[in-house]
Amino acid sequence: MIQRRSFSCLLYVLGLLLYSASLVCGGDIVHHDDSIPQRPGCNNNFVLVKVPTRVDGKEKEEFVGVGARFGPTLESKEKHATLIKLALADPPHCCTTPKSKLTGEVILVHRGNCSFTTKTKVAEAAGASAILIINNSTDLFKMVCEKGENVLDINIPVVMLPIDAGRSLEETVQSNSIVTLQLYSPKRPAVDVAEVFLWLMAVGTILCASYWSAWTAREEAIAQDKLLKDGSDELLQVSTTSSGGVVEITVISAILFVVVASCFLIMLYKLMSFWFIEVLVVLFCIGGVEGLQTCLVALLSCFIWFRRIGESYAKVPLLGEVSYLTLAVCPFCIVSAVIWAVYRQYPFAWIGQDILGISLIVTVLQIVRVPNLKVGVVLLSCGFMYDIFWVFVSKWWFRESVMIVVARGDKSGEDGIPMLLKIPRMFDPWGGYSIIGFGDIILPGLLVTFALRYDWLANKRLKSGYFLGTMSAYGLGLLITYIALNLMDGHGQPALLYIVPFILGTLTVLGHKRGDLKTLWTTGEPERPCPHVRLQHQS
Numbered sequence: 001m002i003q004r005r006s007f008s009c010l011l012y013v014l015g016l017l018l019y020s021a022s023l024v025c026g027g028d029i030v031h032h033d034d035s036i037p038q039r040p041g042c043n044n045n046f047v048l049v050k051v052p053t054r055v056d057g058k059e060k061e062e063f064v065g066v067g068a069r070f071g072p073t074l075e076s077k078e079k080h081a082t083l084i085k086l087a088l089a090d091p092p093h094c095c096t097t098p099k100s101k102l103t104g105e106v107i108l109v110h111r112g113n114c115s116f117t118t119k120t121k122v123a124e125a126a127g128a129s130a131i132l133i134i135n136n137s138t139d140l141f142k143m144v145c146e147k148g149e150n151v152l153d154i155n156i157p158v159v160m161l162p163i164d165a166g167r168s169l170e171e172t173v174q175s176n177s178i179v180t181l182q183l184y185s186p187k188r189p190a191v192d193v194a195e196v197f198l199w200l201m202a203v204g205t206i207l208c209a210s211y212w213s214a215w216t217a218r219e220e221a222i223a224q225d226k227l228l229k230d231g232s233d234e235l236l237q238v239s240t241t242s243s244g245g246v247v248e249i250t251v252i253s254a255i256l257f258v259v260v261a262s263c264f265l266i267m268l269y270k271l272m273s274f275w276f277i278e279v280l281v282v283l284f285c286i287g288g289v290e291g292l293q294t295c296l297v298a299l300l301s302c303f304i305w306f307r308r309i310g311e312s313y314a315k316v317p318l319l320g321e322v323s324y325l326t327l328a329v330c331p332f333c334i335v336s337a338v339i340w341a342v343y344r345q346y347p348f349a350w351i352g353q354d355i356l357g358i359s360l361i362v363t364v365l366q367i368v369r370v371p372n373l374k375v376g377v378v379l380l381s382c383g384f385m386y387d388i389f390w391v392f393v394s395k396w397w398f399r400e401s402v403m404i405v406v407a408r409g410d411k412s413g414e415d416g417i418p419m420l421l422k423i424p425r426m427f428d429p430w431g432g433y434s435i436i437g438f439g440d441i442i443l444p445g446l447l448v449t450f451a452l453r454y455d456w457l458a459n460k461r462l463k464s465g466y467f468l469g470t471m472s473a474y475g476l477g478l479l480i481t482y483i484a485l486n487l488m489d490g491h492g493q494p495a496l497l498y499i500v501p502f503i504l505g506t507l508t509v510l511g512h513k514r515g516d517l518k519t520l521w522t523t524g525e526p527e528r529p530c531p532h533v534r535l536q537h538q539s
Contacts (some may be wrong), residue, residue, distance in 0.1 A: 068158035102127035134166025209365035288356030372524030387494035458526035
């Protein structure tokens with residue numbers, strides 16, 4: 001039963017791991033179009049713009065646009081932004097002088113027929129105080145200057161709106177309602193508290209999983225040493241049972257990870273839709289139930305009363321022997337996953353997603369093991385190249401970052417795929433979530449748990465062992481990832497790009513310095529005295 005249960009869990013979690021995004025993201029929602037060099041009058045930073053509206057004096061929707069490379073900058077606080085009436089352009093594209101004179105209104109125009117700067121100059125000459133340009137899609141397009149254009153004389157703000165927002169405003173004005181609006185661009189905080197909590201969540205998950213894995217490995221080693229010392233015939237049976245719930249990664253499987261994971265990622269990218277996300281939600285719930293059940297059973301087994309229940313088994317059709325504790329916990333886990341799936345669109349759903357996700361990650365790190373440093377180097381190196389290719393290099397073939405598109409769940413109508421840990425950006429005026437992919441925790445976590453298992457089996461103290469160094473390296477690498485994320489204005493970053501060099505470098509240097517590198521690289525386990533030898537000498 002242990003083997004069957006662990007193997008089924010492994011299938012679920014490895015499937016989820018393979019097509020989960022390995023990415024740290026902070027909410028970049030605009031597309032790049034900044035190939036034209038900056039020059040005087042056309043050197044603004046691209047900023048998101050809030051457009052709160054009022055209809056006949058009553059507050060209505062708030063839209064989000066993007067500012068242009070040219071024109072004056074906008075106010076950063078709503079209280080300083082002026083409330084201005086909205087007018088429609090006639091002709092709609094505003095490439096020629098409007099038929100009616102404007103008196104300081106914001107003019108709403110359509111994209112096309114002439115350049116952005118031409119529309120802006122025409123609107124300003126007609127008396128507009130600002131111009132809103134409706135894009136021809138739901139995306140936001142970065143507006144730049146054409147070559148040879150003089151933009152030094154543009155003195156009104158320019159903002160682009162997605163097509164759905166533009167049509168909504170257009171229809172409201174055409175219904176003879178009076179529409180007023182404000183234009184302002186609040187600044188994002190340099191660091192949001194969500195990133196701090198997400199960092200603590202990732203580090204804490206690996207910390208808990210490492211100690212659980214090390215404790216299990218030490219208990220197995222103690223049991224085997226005791227049986228060897230006693231000369232028991234049960235040694236073979238116990239060895240098989242203890243290793244039946246653990247799967248060790250090989251060099252071949254580590255290399256195949258990149259190939260299989262890439263295939264899953266391309267499949268996600270090409271087949272991304274509402275129904276495909278629904279399939280991922282179901283698979284995530286199955287893995288989450290298994291992970292949550294495993295964690296709860298292990299946690300409750302720490303108490304004597306629950307431990308006794310866990311040692312009693314009942315035969316269940318198709319499943320074989322199942323402990324009564326597992327049967328008691330399983331309904332709670334299923335209900336938790338179902339509740340999350342039903343209410344996942346609600347603002348509080350991220351809590352349930354993180355609980356299921358952390359349980360799943362901890363279970364993976366308990367079941368899947370890196371046997372030695374050689375396998376760990378191959379696995380993390382493959383993950384390193386995988387991250388860089390699908391976040392950065394994929395733009396050359398697909399004209400967009402495949403990893404970022406998949407993580408955001410574009411074209412699916414959903415708020416990203418479920419294989420992510422996320423926390424809402426609490427003090428960001430733009431809202432959104434800070435996210436981290438499962439792969440950015442699981443792959444480095446496999447090597448961190450390996451380091452702690454080695455320390456415990458070698459009876460090394462915290463300062464003289466390898467766990468403290470690798471754990472610190474992971475935390476530092478992830479911290480630098482978030483620094484890069486903020487420097488890149490929220491554009492998604494491949495976390496393994498920063499984490500892998502820190503972890504592999506730290507473990508390799510420490511191993512070489514302490515003379516354990518050969519053991520770490522080959523066997524991955526310290527030499528322990530053989531009880532049989534002691535028995536022979538005693539006899």
